[in-house]
Amino acid sequence: MRLATWNVNSLKARLDRVTEWLVATGTDVLCLQETKLADDAFPAEAFGEIGYATAHHGNGRWNGVAIVSRVGLDDPRPGFTGELAAEVEQCRILAARCGGVDVVSVYVPNGRSVGSEHYEAKLVWLERLRVDLASLCAAGGDVAVCGDFNIAPDDRDVFDPAAFVGATHVTPEERAGLGRLLACGLVDVARQVHPDGPGPFTWWDYRAGAFHKGEGMRIDLALCSTSLAARVRRVEVDREARKRSTGAGAPSDHAPLVVDLDDATG
């Protein structure tokens, strides 16, 4: 099974790119972030025409997450479990069962600046995510939590640690929050397959030629339960999808992270 995650920075602006990429790469399950769509504007038909089932969780202008699958899509669960104010969750998490795997598409808040109310909300959101992942992982099935975590797990995951002193995405608190997610029994499979840095980066600022200069960050992650991590064959970032191409408009500032899994045995 080929599983991928891609922050598309508006699915409306990127739909043709995404559907063409699905067909070209033969991806089975794709987690999307930043669709920036309301549920009633989600283009389910465009995915249906190429053989994919979909689930979407969005309110419109900001955020919005989706799962797209050609190996089945059952039991879609938007938001966190239990009762929680929608203004905390912000249309940033969606889970569904695809091809025998509990797939979770997540878009962790950016945090904006260290110490801001948005930064504090990011830490709260991470802790609330941990609660749900602890329950999901305790059930013992195959779990894949994929998305834009807005956290660079360690200094190998930024192009220049000195450039991020005092910035979000690299603070001990954010990294500890991510560590508590992993402690639920999840493995960062890009790091598993690529034990040495830098990266592989998944995001580059639009500005100042950052992509061309290789000035990126690894903030899009695939966290797999240990059972599933044992089936990981290959993990790559599709940098081609980050490049500008003629007639297709601008790319997203994120590239897709692609995980190939061996078939389940038994």
Next chain:
DNA sequence: ATGGTAGCGCTGCTA
């Protein structure tokens, strides 16, 4: 160079 680019949508916010 406290800049730069992209999306949404029409003003300035978010990333």
